[in-house]
Amino acid sequence: MVEFELNGVARRVDMPADTPLLWVIRDGLGLPGTKFGCGMGLCGACTIHLDGQPIRSCAIPLAAAAGRRLTTIEGLGAGPAISDLHPAQQAWIEGSVAHCGYCESGQIMAAAALIDANDDPSDAEIDSALSGNLCRCGTYPRIRAAVRRAAELKRGGETVVQSFDPNVAIAPVGGLRA
Amino acid sequence: MSTDKLGPALTRRSLLKTSAVAGGGLIVGVNLSGCASAPPIGADGDLSPDAWLQITPDDRVIFQLDKTEMGQGVITSLPTLVGEELNLDPARIHVHLAPVHPRFQDPIQITGGSTSIANRYQPLRQTGAAARDMLLAAAAERWSVPRAELELEDGAVHHRSSGNSARFGELAEAAARQSVPKHPALKPASEFRWIGQSVPRTDRVTKSTGGAVFGIDVGLNGQELPNLATAVVVRSPRFGAELEGFDAGEARRIPGVIDVIAVSTGVAVIADGYWPARQAAGKVVARWSDGPLKGLDSAAIEAAQRRALDEQKGRSARNDGNFARAAERAHRVIDAEYVIPHLAHATMEPMNCTAWLHDGVCDVWVPTQGPDIVQAVAAEAAKLPRDRVRVHSTLMGGGFGRRGIPDYAAEAVEVARLAGRPVKVVWSREDDMRHDFYRPATCNRLRATLDDNGAVTGWEHRLVGPSIIGTLVPDFLGALMPTWVPGGVTNVLGRAGGAVIRGRDSSSTEGAADLPYAIDHVRVESILHDPGVPIGFWRSVGHSQNAFVVESFVDEVAHAAGADPLTFRLERLAAHPRHLATLQLAAEKANWGHPDDGRSQGIAVHESFGSVVTEIAEVSVDNGRIRVHRVVCAIDCGLVINPDIVRAQMEGSIVFGLTAALKSKVTLEDGGIRQSNFHDYDLLRMDETPVIEVYFVNQDAPPSGVGEPGLPPIAPAVANAVFAATGQRLRTMPLRLA
Ligand code: FES
Numbered sequence: 001m002v003e004f005e006l007n008g009v010a011r012r013v014d015m016p017a018d019t020p021l022l023w024v025i026r027d028g029l030g031l032p033g034t035k036f037g038c039g040m041g042l043c044g045a046c047t048i049h050l051d052g053q054p055i056r057s058c059a060i061p062l063a064a065a066a067g068r069r070l071t072t073i074e075g076l077g078a079g080p081a082i083s084d085l086h087p088a089q090q091a092w093i094e095g096s097v098a099h100c101g102y103c104e105s106g107q108i109m110a111a112a113a114l115i116d117a118n119d120d121p122s123d124a125e126i127d128s129a130l131s132g133n134l135c136r137c138g139t140y141p142r143i144r145a146a147v148r149r150a151a152e153l154k155r156g157g158e159t160v161v162q163s164f165d166p167n168v169a170i171a172p173v174g175g176l177r178a
Numbered sequence: 179m180s181t182d183k184l185g186p187a188l189t190r191r192s193l194l195k196t197s198a199v200a201g202g203g204l205i206v207g208v209n210l211s212g213c214a215s216a217p218p219i220g221a222d223g224d225l226s227p228d229a230w231l232q233i234t235p236d237d238r239v240i241f242q243l244d245k246t247e248m249g250q251g252v253i254t255s256l257p258t259l260v261g262e263e264l265n266l267d268p269a270r271i272h273v274h275l276a277p278v279h280p281r282f283q284d285p286i287q288i289t290g291g292s293t294s295i296a297n298r299y300q301p302l303r304q305t306g307a308a309a310r311d312m313l314l315a316a317a318a319e320r321w322s323v324p325r326a327e328l329e330l331e332d333g334a335v336h337h338r339s340s341g342n343s344a345r346f347g348e349l350a351e352a353a354a355r356q357s358v359p360k361h362p363a364l365k366p367a368s369e370f371r372w373i374g375q376s377v378p379r380t381d382r383v384t385k386s387t388g389g390a391v392f393g394i395d396v397g398l399n400g401q402e403l404p405n406l407a408t409a410v411v412v413r414s415p416r417f418g419a420e421l422e423g424f425d426a427g428e429a430r431r432i433p434g435v436i437d438v439i440a441v442s443t444g445v446a447v448i449a450d451g452y453w454p455a456r457q458a459a460g461k462v463v464a465r466w467s468d469g470p471l472k473g474l475d476s477a478a479i480e481a482a483q484r485r486a487l488d489e490q491k492g493r494s495a496r497n498d499g500n501f502a503r504a505a506e507r508a509h510r511v512i513d514a515e516y517v518i519p520h521l522a523h524a525t526m527e528p529m530n531c532t533a534w535l536h537d538g539v540c541d542v543w544v545p546t547q548g549p550d551i552v553q554a555v556a557a558e559a560a561k562l563p564r565d566r567v568r569v570h571s572t573l574m575g576g577g578f579g580r581r582g583i584p585d586y587a588a589e590a591v592e593v594a595r596l597a598g599r600p601v602k603v604v605w606s607r608e609d610d611m612r613h614d615f616y617r618p619a620t621c622n623r624l625r626a627t628l629d630d631n632g633a634v635t636g637w638e639h640r641l642v643g644p645s646i647i648g649t650l651v652p653d654f655l656g657a658l659m660p661t662w663v664p665g666g667v668t669n670v671l672g673r674a675g676g677a678v679i680r681g682r683d684s685s686s687t688e689g690a691a692d693l694p695y696a697i698d699h700v701r702v703e704s705i706l707h708d709p710g711v712p713i714g715f716w717r718s719v720g721h722s723q724n725a726f727v728v729e730s731f732v733d734e735v736a737h738a739a740g741a742d743p744l745t746f747r748l749e750r751l752a753a754h755p756r757h758l759a760t761l762q763l764a765a766e767k768a769n770w771g772h773p774d775d776g777r778s779q780g781i782a783v784h785e786s787f788g789s790v791v792t793e794i795a796e797v798s799v800d801n802g803r804i805r806v807h808r809v810v811c812a813i814d815c816g817l818v819i820n821p822d823i824v825r826a827q828m829e830g831s832i833v834f835g836l837t838a839a840l841k842s843k844v845t846l847e848d849g850g851i852r853q854s855n856f857h858d859y860d861l862l863r864m865d866e867t868p869v870i871e872v873y874f875v876n877q878d879a880p881p882s883g884v885g886e887p888g889l890p891p892i893a894p895a896v897a898n899a900v901f902a903a904t905g906q907r908l909r910t911m912p913l914r915l916a
């Protein structure tokens with residue numbers, strides 16, 4: 001039994017201690033936002049925060065989370081209003097960064113950790129913080145712009161005012177009654 | 179991805195066929211299946227002038243997204259077309275990921291070939307316009323006023339002078355009783371409010387908050403799938419090797435393992451989560467037959483290709499004038515050989531599929547580009563009739579052609595059937611890398627002839643490689659044919675089987691045979707050589723490699739002729755105004771001929787999927803390392819529905835193409851793929867990504883493709899810039915300086 005805090009909530013997990021956090025979060029706790037891309041710490045799709053630091057959750061075992069604070073994309077920003085999300089998420093939304101979107105949770109978590117530590121990163125700092133996160137769709141130009149914008153939002157204390165209607169939805173994946 | 183090769187395009191007329199459905203709703207649909215009634219989409223009382231659109235009495239406007247969203251933006255751009263005619267902000271339209279339906283098959287329900295916008299531009303606007311007319315007719319009846327006095331705005335019909343107004347939903351049932359207009363008037367382009375604007379992507383919030391549900395997420399987050407298990411399959415080390423036996427003693431001892439069973443693709447380890455399944459898969463000891471490719475490697479394939487080029491005459495794909503005579507009379511002949519490696523798709527989301535057989539039906543949740551192909555192979559794997567298979571398309575973490583092939587869905591259905599419970603089969607990255615359907619490896623020999631004035635008189639391109647369609651059709655697409663394919667297509671595919679298709683498959687020469695340059699004597703031929711490595715459609719297919727070969731060799735010829743590469747192209751493309759326009763625009767924006775200090779420029783132009791793209795790359799070479807700083811891209815894709823999405827597709831295609839140009843290849847070793855994960859199949863990274871600028875020309879033509887056409891020109895543009903920088907002509911991808 002391992003205890004930790006996930007997205008602000010105390011959790012107790014009864015899974016083998018060597019289970020990578022990625023699978024604890026996804027299969028054990030049912031949070032799908034953290035993605036599996038390589039399973040070897042090579043792509044960044046599984047990036048989460050451990051005590052505020054970005055880590056590759058596929059390469060860190062459950063045991064390492066004992067007593068620590070974990071944040072996933074689901075817990076990064078309060079929402080549901082766009083202006084209540086993390087500045088990185090706001091900038092991602094404003095810049096329509098995502099193509100397929102599969103890598104973007106990891107990208108956003110990496111970017112958020114950077115900005116939380118340094119709200120005026122240089123281009124070199126942005127490159128070094130994000131170049132371990134792969135994106136097959138090639139959203140890097142937008143990611144770079146979004147990180148700059150997120151830092152600007154954070155520094156200026158502003159928020160993005162783009163509107164979207166939370167009641168209009170992409171239908172959830174077809175259910176059994178389809 | 180080029181479905182156009184599979185049969186004649188259906189005409190609009192053949193598509194329009196009206197059939198009434200219960201409850202007064204109407205569906206207009208093509209009926210390819212031969213069954214009497216297409217299944218209705220939506221519910222009684224919905225206004226549904228065509229299968230794509232339902233307006234419900236509770237006032238939701240629902241769009242059925244029949245093209246699957248894999249990052250290319252159709253989830254936003256296609257509803258825009260309907261919304262435009264309804265005068266409704268596309269952000270207000272609910273998007274449903276559509277089921278398999280005859281109306282969505284043209285002739286296959288597939289997303290690929292950069293066709294979604296081009297094929298749907300008219301039908302979707304007509305659908306929206308038909309609904310608009312029916313709503314107006316219903317309102318005119320209700321208020322007894324002339325239709326001309328009514329307007330649509332904000333999801334309601336208004337009669338200004340009386341102050342009457344009614345929401346679409348209030349009018350839906352009455353509107354559904356109106357007859358579906360055959361030729362509803364479409365909005366003139368001058369009145370477009372959303373078409374041509376960068377309507378924000380409707381999936382941008384869910385994809386930035388972790389809420390988007392991809393195939394791999396099915397069953398998480400409380401979705402009700404009782405007893406869902408996860409399976410990992412131990413796969414053969416070599417293509418075509420058969421499982422001879424296995425020992426799962428140790429694997430079964432891993433906590434969480436439910437069962438270990440033999441399936442068609444290997445040994446399936448079924449567990450209560452990915453991690454125990456993957457752990458246990460590592461402990462399975464499987465014995466495999468040698469398989470047909472034992473001992474084969476990439477070097478041997480390349481050698482065999484060279485032998486074929488030495489010894490064989492190929493099938494002619496183009497023969498203008500008389501190249502042999504041009505060669506005899508030439509003052510000078512230049513020749514070159516270009517070698518193209520196999521490539522993996524490496525979508526960020528590995529292959530996966532969830533299946534459940536219960537109560538005589540099979541439910542399949544799958545990230546796919548081809549839901550009806552999935553349905554066909556799933557029916558076989560489930561041993562059920564096709565109409566007992568329900569395919570639920572999900573969002574997907576990239577497709578690029580890989581997810582048009584349904585192998586992973588057939589596998590999941592088989593595993594679920596044998597396991598007797600819902601199962602999600604998840605491929606490891608290693609599985610995904612080593613069991614892909616790769617971009618074919620080809621070898622190309624080119625000759626160009628120059629006369630004594632240095633003018634180009636002849637061009638010969640001989641290439642050797644396998645046939646994608648010819649290998650895939652017998653395996654997968656063939657499964658679809660008996661029940662729905664129109665006669666003509668059935669004849670071509672069915673009777674002929676793979677053999678004839680292999681002979682006719684133009685995907686190997688696309689982008690080569692259609693050389694646009696004004697040259698009198700042109701010969702293009704292809705030799706079929708299939709070493710047995712699984713191959714498939716890879717973003718922009720034949721264009722992805724042929725553009726590199728052709729546009730690099732054009733550059734070689736220009737330099738041999740002592741001409742500026744841009745001028746050389748402009749002079750020989752006078753008959754191709756779209757090429758000229760993109761060349762000129764890109765050259766102007768990139769300040770051609772005047773790169774920044776320490777940098778060199780290269781240019782390439784290529785037409786594919788109905789669009790023409792010029793790209794100019796600005797590179798520097800430092801210690802043998804190629805660095806691309808800036809890419810200027812000019813595209814003619816006709817009318818631009820959503821400029822920001824087109825821009826995004828150009829950016830993405832350029833990055834995707836730069837990975838091929840600079841970073842990765844897969845190699846065959848003893849009949850299997852050597853590479854396994856991103857440490858040995860690296861992708862372009864952010865610190866290697868250039869600044870990308872995108873410009874549009876010619877927005878008057880109907881829309882053409884954007885998902886792929888940005889890719890082909892980038893590799894040759896970079897190679898040509900490297901030549902300008904170093905004098906080295908690089909003829910193999912990925913580009914490596916000596
Ligand atoms: S899945 Fe963890 S780094 Fe790729």
Ligand code: FES
Nearest residue numbers: 100101103135137
């Ligand atoms: S958005 Fe598709 S992998 Fe990054």
